[in-house]
Amino acid sequence: MMMTTNLRSLEEKSRIAIVGAGVFGLSTAYHLAINGFTDVTVFDRSPYSNALYDQHRGCDAASADLNKILRASYGNRAEYQRLAYAAREEWKRWNNELRMIRKEDLPDGLEGVGDLYTECGFLRLSDSPIHPLSEKELAGLSNLEKQFPEYRLKNYIISDSSEEERARTDGWGHVLDSMNWSGTGVLDATAGYVRADKACVWLAKEAKQAGVQFIEGKLKGNVVNLKLVESLESLSDSKIVEGVMTADGVFHPADLVIIAAGGWTPYLVPDTRKLLETTAGSIISIQLPPLQERPDLWDKYSGKNWPVISQGHDAQVYSLPQIDGTIKIGYRGTKFTNYVSLPDNTRISVPVTAYTTPSQTHVPVQAIQEIKEFIRRHFPDLVTLGISYTRLCWYTDSIDNDFLIDYVPGYHKTLFVASGGSGHGFKFAPVLGQHVLDSLREQETDLTKIWRWRDVPQGRRNGLEEGETGPRVLLKQTLATEADWMSVMNV
Ligand SMILES: Cc1cc2nc3c(=O)[nH]c(=O)nc-3n(C[C@H](O)[C@H](O)[C@H](O)COP(=O)(O)OP(=O)(O)OC[C@H]3O[C@@H](n4cnc5c(N)ncnc54)[C@H](O)[C@@H]3O)c2cc1C
Secondary structure, three states: OOOOOOOOOOOOOOOEEEEOOOHHHHHHHHHHHHOOOOOEEEEEOOOOOOOOOOOOOOOOOOOOOOEEEEOOOOOOOHHHHHHHHHHHHHHHHHHHHHHHOOHHHOOOOOOOOOOOEEOOOEEEEEOOOOOOOOHHHHHHHHHHHHHOHHHHHOEEEEOOOOHHHHHOOOOOHHHHHHOOOOOEEEEEOOOEEEEHHHHHHHHHHHHHHOOOEEEEOOOOOOEEEEEEOHHHOOOOOOOOEEEEEEOOOOEEEOOEEEEOOHHHHHHHOHHHHHOEEEEEEEEEEEEOOOOOOOHHHHHHOOOOOOOEEEEOHHHOEEEOOOEOOEEEEEEEEEEEEOEEEOOOOOEEEOOOOOEEOOOOOOOEHHHHHHHHHHHHHHOHHHHHHOOOEEEEEEEEEEOOOOOEEEEOOOOOOOEEEEEOOOOOOHHHHHHHHHHHHHHHOOOOOHHHHHHOOOOOOOOOHHHHOOOOOOOEEEHHHOEOOHHHHHHHHOO
C-alpha cells in the first residue's frame, strides 16, 4: 500500500486514542468530546477513574490520590496564575453542579463526597526571619495582586507572630496559635484543596456522558505498543502511528494517538526521554480516631477550620486537611528516581507501584524523617496516632517544569503527547483539555507556546541523567531495611 507523507489533519470524526485516564487524559477526552469530536477512546490499565476501584491501593497514577492543592501563586508565571484562577472558577461550578444533584441520583463513587473543591486557604511557613518566598515568588505575588484584586484582599503576609499581625489574618490566627508557631509565613485564602480521586470519577462520568469510550483493565486497557505503519518503520524520520496494541492482543486503529501516560510516558515514547523524567514524591497518611471518639480532632483539622500548610522552599513538606478522618502529608524535598534497563540498553526511571502498609519499606527513610519532624513541630496532637499508610506518588517532571503538550516531531501528526505535569498539573483538571485542544489545532496561545515540544537547553542535558547528586537520589539507595522500618514509622 502506498503511504502518504502528508501531515494528517485533525477532523471531528478522527479516531482518537488516548492512553492514560489521569487528569491529562481525562480532561483532554472531555474537552475533545464537548467540542464535537465523536470518536474518542481512553485506555487505562488501572480502572481508577471507575467508581468501584479502590483509588489508593496498587495504582501508580499521580492523579489517583486523596486530595491535591489548588493555589495560584506561581512565582512570576502569569500564565499558570491565570489558568489556576480559571480552573478555580470551574471547580466552584462543579461544586454547584454536584450540590444540585439529589443525593440518591449521585453517580457511583460520589455518594457523600460533598464539594470537590474546598477553599480552606494555603499557609506557607518558614521559621527563619527570611520570607518563605523567594524574590522571584514575591515578584509573582505582586503580579498576582495587580491582576486579581481578590487575591490582594485575601493574601496575608505574616512577618512575625505579634497579636496585631494575627488579627490581620481574618481569623486564621487560631491556626498559628495551635501550631505553637512563630516565624514568617504567607496565607493565601484564595487557595485550597481538591478531591483528586473523586474529581477523576466526576470527570470520567462527564466525558462518558459526552460520548467518550473507556477501555480499562490490566489486559484490555493496557497499551503495550504503538503500531507503526509497517513500510515506514525503518525510516526513523518518517513514522506514522496507526493505532495501539493492548495486552489482550487486540489492535485498536486510530488516526491520532495521544499519550497521557504520566510517569510511563517516557517509557512509551522514547522521543520524550530528553524532556521528561519520572520521579517519586512520598506521601503518608494519619488516620484520626473514629469521629464519635474524637470529634474535636475531626473538626479542628477539617477544611473549614484548617488550611493546607507547607514548610520550606517549594513546599518541601506539606499537609492537607482531613478527609473522612485521613490527614495526608507529603514530602517533595528530594526527588527519588527508579532507573531500570530497557531491552535496548537505555536506562530510564519508571514508577514503582507502591501502596504499602507500615510494615513495608517503600518510602525513603529521609522522607519519613522529614515528615515526622513536621508532625512533631506543627501537629503535636497527632504524634501518638502514628502513620497509617505510606505511598510513592509519581511525578512526570519536565526539564523546565512546564507541561509537554504537542505533536511528537517526525510522526506526521499521528502521535501527540500530553504530560510533564511536574508536580502541579492536577488543579487544572477542569480546563486543561481546552488548552490541549488548542495545541492539537496548532493554535498559538500563551500556554501552547510554553508547552510545545522544545529543545533541551544547553547544559541541561545532564539534568535528566541517572545518578545525579543533589536533590535527586536513586530510590533504591534510600529505602529503609525491614529491621529499622518499624522504629522509623513510629512518630
Ligand atoms: C506526590 C504528588 C503530589 C502532587 N500534588 C499536587 C498538588 O497538590 N496540586 C497539583 O495541582 N498537582 C499535584 N501533583 C501533580 C499532579 O498529580 C499531576 O500533574 C497529574 O496528576 C498528572 O496526571 P497525568 O494524567 O499526567 O498522569 P497520571 O495521573 O499518572 O495518569 C497516567 C495514567 O496512565 C496510565 N497508563 C500508563 N501507562 C499505560 C499503558 N501502557 N496503558 C494504559 N494506561 C497506562 C496509568 O495507569 C495512569 O492512570 C502532585 C503529584 C504528585 C506525584
